[in-house]
Amino acid sequence: MMQELGQYIEEHWQIGPELQLKILYTFIAFLLLLLIRLIALTLIFKSFKDIKHRYLWKNGVKNAYYIILLFVLLNIWIDRIDSLGTFLGLVSAGLAIALQVPIVNLAGWIFIMVRKPFEVGDRIEIGEDAGDVIDIRFFQFTINEIGNWVDSDQSTGRIIHIPNGKVFSVSQANYNQGFSHVWNETKVNITFESDWKLAKVILTEIVNKHAEELSFSAKRKLLEASKKYMIFYSNLTPFIYTSVKDRGVELTIRYLSLPKKRRVIEHVIWEEILERFSKEETISLAYPTQRVYFEGDNPLLKRSKSQK
The missing domain is CATH 2.30.30.60 (SH3 type barrels.)
Incomplete structure (x- = not known):
């Protein structure tokens, strides 16, 4: 069969036996490497159930396939140049200009992998x-x-x-490397007339209920990260900061959260805040308001007229 294929190519394409062998070897290399790749992928899908591990192995096999195929093809087709280094030197100048962006991206891939x-x-x-x-x-x-x-x-x-x-x-x-948690802050504004101390006690109970477990988990992660990075926090427990704004007292809840669960935790915390505050007559949430005075009703104008 191989002889018939060679005769057909020689008769119709008029190419020499050396080039015929190169084409034949290239065809065989493609088939063998493709078969090996398919077998490797089959083993990966059978051995790994975790999606991330399966993806990493599948991606590694794909990259190895292209790299090995490139070296095999170079070995088949480049035989008139004494040194592969010489060949690379001849084409490197042209590649650097024509393929500048792809080369930078390939270098970026190597950097990401290493x-x-x-x-x-x-x-x-x-x-x-x-x-x-x-x-x-x-x-x-x-x-x-x-x-x-x-x-x-x-x-x-x-x-x-x-x-x-x-x-x-x-x-x-x-968000994940080094220190697996991120700090999140939820700002709660209450009126000046509210019992801000009671509000702070309630907020402390709420945030400890939903974020305390994450803080203990973060300590373990932080200890692992400190072995590789210069990361240090003296306090990982939730804390509430008090400040005064133009519309009332602002209580800022600061706590640790997993990056992908930040909105879920904030949602749970806010729902409980609204529920607990609704039961307290001495606590009212602050919000922007505007006072409108009709002519003659402004107390400042009345005071100025009485002074006259």
Whole structure:
């Protein structure tokens, strides 16, 4: 069969036996490597049930397939150049100009794989974009966008593809790496006439109920992160800060939360605040108000007239 294929190619395409062998070897290499890739993917899907682990192994097999295929093809077709380094030197100048952006993106991929500023599943912010990393490829990585027109870092439903080379030009914030929790603050405004001390006691009970477990968990995570990063917090327990604003007393609840559960915890805390405050006659939430005086009813004008 191989001889018949070679004769057919030689008769119709008029190419020599050396080129025929190269084409044949290339065809065989494609088939063998593709078969190995399919077998590896089958084993991965059978061995790993966790979606993230399955994705990482599948992505690793895909990258290894392309790299091995590239080296095999170079070995088959490049035989008239004594050194692969010489060949690379001849084409590097042209590639640097013609493929400048792809090369930078490929270097960015290597940086991401080796340095690991983020991984699949991490929530990051890079430049003006923020989201959960769902894919990392040779030339770009993909995030599931959060924020933008949606409040509290929840998903917008959009997928954003970002060039890998962007990791060299803009800063990146990782919500998960190092310290797995983030600080969140909820501001509660009450009137000056309210019993702010009682309100603070109620808020302390509420935040301890919903965030205390996270604080203990954060201590363990922080201890692990301190081995790699210079991260130190003296206090991880929830705290309530008191300040005075123009419309009343502002009580700021500061507590730790997992990045992806920030809105859920704030939702639960606010619902309990509204329920508890509604039962207290001495506590009223503050909100912007406006007083309207009809002609002659303004007490300041009446006072000025009486003084005259």
